[in-house]
Amino acid sequence: xxxxxxxxxxxxxxxxxxxxxxxxxxxxxxxxxxxxxxxxxxxxxxxxxxxxxxxxxxxxxxxxxxxxxxxxxxxxxxxxxxxxxxxxxxxxxxxxxxxxxxxxxxxxxxxxxxxxxxxxxxxxxxxxxxxxxxxxxxxxxxxx
Numbered sequence: 001x002x003x004x005x006x007x008x009x010x011x012x013x014x015x016x017x018x019x020x021x022x023x024x025x026x027x028x029x030x031x032x033x034x035x036x037x038x039x040x041x042x043x044x045x046x047x048x049x050x051x052x053x054x055x056x057x058x059x060x061x062x063x064x065x066x067x068x069x070x071x072x073x074x075x076x077x078x079x080x081x082x083x084x085x086x087x088x089x090x091x092x093x094x095x096x097x098x099x100x101x102x103x104x105x106x107x108x109x110x111x112x113x114x115x116x117x118x119x120x121x122x123x124x125x126x127x128x129x130x131x132x133x134x135x136x137x138x139x140x141x142x143x144x
Contacts, residue, residue, distance in 0.1 A: 009045060009054040010131025018112050024056030026129055033123045034104045037063040065108040068098035074109070076143075086110045089143040092135075113143055 013021035022030065027040055039061040047053040073093035076086040086109055094115075103120040107113060116124075116134070124132060135143060 007047065007053065009057075011129045012131035013045070013057065014131065020060040020062070020114060022058050022060045023054065024058070025127070026124075027058050027060065029123060029127050029129065030060060030104070033120060036102055036104050038104075039063060062104060062106050062114060065106045065111050066098070066100050066102075067108045068094050068100065069107055069109045070095040071109070076110070084109065089113070091140055092137065092143070094137060110143075 009023065011023040011026040013023070015021050021043075030038055031040075041059040041061060043057050043059065044052065045054045045057045070093040073091065074086075074089065075091040076089035079085045079087045089110055092107075092110070092113070103117045105115050107115060121134065
C-alpha cells in the first residue's frame with residue numbers, strides 16, 4: 001500500500017476519491033491545531049487482499065469554502081459540470097486581501113484542495129505526519 005511496497009498506511013491517505021482521508025493521529029492534530037470546523041467521518045481501511053489495514057481512519061470534511069483565489073493569475077482546467085470551479089489546477093494564486101485568517105480552508109473555485117497555512121504545516125512536520133504533498137503558492141504543479 002505504501003509507495004515503497006510495504007503495508008504502511010500514511011497519516012494522509014491518498015485515494016482515488018480525491019477526498020481528505022486521515023489517520024487517527026492526524027485527526028487528533030487537526031482537532032487540536034487546525035482551529036476550523038471539520039466533520040470527521042470514520043471508516044475502516046482494507047488492503048487489496050481484503051485484510052484490515054487500519055481501523056482508525058477518517059474522512060476529514062473541512063466545512064465551508066472561501067472565495068479568495070486570484071482569478072487573473074490562477075491557471076487550470078475549468079469544470080464543465082460546475083461553472084466557476086476548476087477540474088484541475090496548474091497554478092494557484094490567492095488574493096492576499098481576501099485570504100481568511102484560518103490555518104486550514106478550502107477554496108470555492110477548487111473545493112477538493114486544502115489550503116494549509118505555514119504554521120499548521122510546521123505542526124504537521126513536528127508531529128511526523130506522513131503522506132501529505134505540499135505545493136507552495138505560485139509553484140507549478142498539477143493538482144487534480
